[in-house]
Amino acid sequence: MRPRRFTATGPLRGRIRVPGDKSISHRSLMLSSLAVGESRVTGLLEGEDVLSTAAAMRAMGADIERTGPGEWRINGVGVGALLQPAQALDMGNSGTSTRLLMGLVASHPITACFTGDASLSKRPMGRVIAPLSEMGATFTAYPGGRLPLMVQGAAPAVPIAYRLPVASAQVKSAVLLAGLNTPGTTTVIEPVPTRDHSERMLRGFGAELTVEIDGEGARVIRLRGEADLKPQVIDVPGDPSSAAFFAVAALLVPGSDLVIENVGLNPTRAALFDVLRQMGGSIEELDARDVGGEPVADLRVRHSPLTGIAVDPAVVPSMVDEFPVLFVAAALATGRTVTTGLEELRVKESDRISAMRAALELAGATVRETEDGLIIDGTGGDPLRGGANHPVVTHLDHRIAMAMAVAGLASKAGVEVDDTRPIATSFPTFEALLAGAMQAA
Missing domain, CATH: 3.65.10.10 (Enolpyruvate transferase domain)
Incomplete structure (x- = not known):
């Protein structure tokens, strides 16, 4: 204390x-790690949550190096090429890292165990487990859908059209990230708009992503899978x-x-x-x-x-x-x-x-x-x-x-x-x- x-x-x-920005920092590390080539990020938040994301992406094959205060260099492995982590991924207190990385792992042929601190271990992951299970991933979680949690990815995963039951940028992002390595088109229907950093950044990295408003006013987000992401220079x-x-x-x-x-x-x-x-x-x-x-x-x-x-x-x-x-x-x-x-x-x-x-x-x-x-x-x-x-x-x-x-x-x-x-x-x-x-x- x-x-x-x-x-x-x-x-x-x-x-x-x-x-x-924490949300943009997380996503910049994840997407840079999935691009083939070198990305550079300045202004990265160097808090413990974001460092948990960096450590997890390193464990799955990305070459990530801090070159100065807030300045990072990332050489990615490419969509579909994440490696099997050698040990459990410790997420610390970061719910964002956990939920988004569950999405990434869900469509890769690897198995990952997620652990966290006492606070994170109380937080429910069921809202992410549900759509990712529909895509073919297999989960073994602590009772109540909590950490520690094991994800076995599906290869190939199945594209879904998923309507968010509650407004959650993390659930939306987890499904879209799973869609990156899923053949076909993954669709997320968002009745209430949530933060759209994932959509903006996915487009910036070269993913084919569209956003339309349907007749009921919901946002319909479509992502074409097996994406080829290009490295970027990002100022957070x-x-x-x-x-x-x-x-x-x-x-x-x-x-x-x-x-x-x-x-x-x-x-x-x-x-x-x-x-x-x-x-x-x-x-x-x-x-x-x-x-x-x-x-x-x-x-x-x-x-x-x-x-x-x-x-x-x-x-x-x-x-x-x-x-x-x-x-x-x-x-x-x-x-x-x-x-x-x-x-x-x-x-x-x-x-x-x-x-x-x-x-x-x-x-x-x-x-x-x-x-x-x-x-x-x-x-x-x-x-x-x-x-x-x-x-x-x-x-x-x-x-x-x-x-x-x-x-x-x-x-x-x-x-x-x-x-x-x-x-x-x-x-x-x-x-x-x-x-x-x-x-x-």
Whole structure:
């Protein structure tokens, strides 16, 4: 355990750059490993989750080398040429690595065993096992469809048309990645749009992929299998999920005026910034540009009084990871914030609904938990009480740890987090950047 108390030490000022987007970092390593030839990636997020992906792709034959901070060189093996890993693939805390790599393995003639830490081992994999089994892969999992889990790939796999029963970019991506080495056309029907990094990047690497909207408004994604992927040069934009913590901190801490550089603003990911603007937050986009098919801008965020709102559940897939820190913003708003449609948060690294309710109550917020969300009555801009005798419990969940760190900055007596070590899974420089932004004031 590595506890820490986060306290108000002044406004956030200056300019910061958050690490590369985690979703894009994972996919850039995977697809580069399946291209024949050398790809180069800059701005890669070097958190533990992404390093788990790199280690797994090395174990299956790719030549992956770090050449500098955030700079990596990958020589791929080609679609269909993944090698049998010599030992279990340790995924650490990374659900994304696990689910997407299950898809890759599912259509290759290899067998892989996936293991993970205590938190990941509690997370259900059944939603990925179901469609991949239809494609011919065989699974042996711990009871409840959990890790440790063995995947025996199918060769050849069978193309399917799969309608997502729940909105999940990970399930969609797992099926599409399995489709890369599957003869014929693999189809995913997505009734509710989710983050589309996989589709953008698959096209960028040369896969034949189309997206159409059917008569019911669903996205129909078709991928032609036995793809021939071409190596790429990729510049990974800053992760909007990481920028979210600094944006909310700057909105809440009086006197703050912070520029967050190079933030990816893919519309399937960046709904939090729109919701914060609806609440009255001053978030300005500077130097909007396109980098590698992804929209990017610098965000100027200034302290603003916030007003509670009813958050439209339609935006949930576009900000599912940002709700913990949105709950913190709501706790200091004027009036009531109501969130619904958040069932997915109960099966993240922790049950984020219950965990954030307990953590915010401990910090002095007024919160009520419902089956699918939280109802939060804000302080009207006054700092939270903070100062509890015992730390908030983060359940090994990096986003809860960072969200409650932000709550500590907006409190009278600080908020103690029980363990800051999980932050390294997605944002290893979080504490250093936070200290730098407050010193810049």
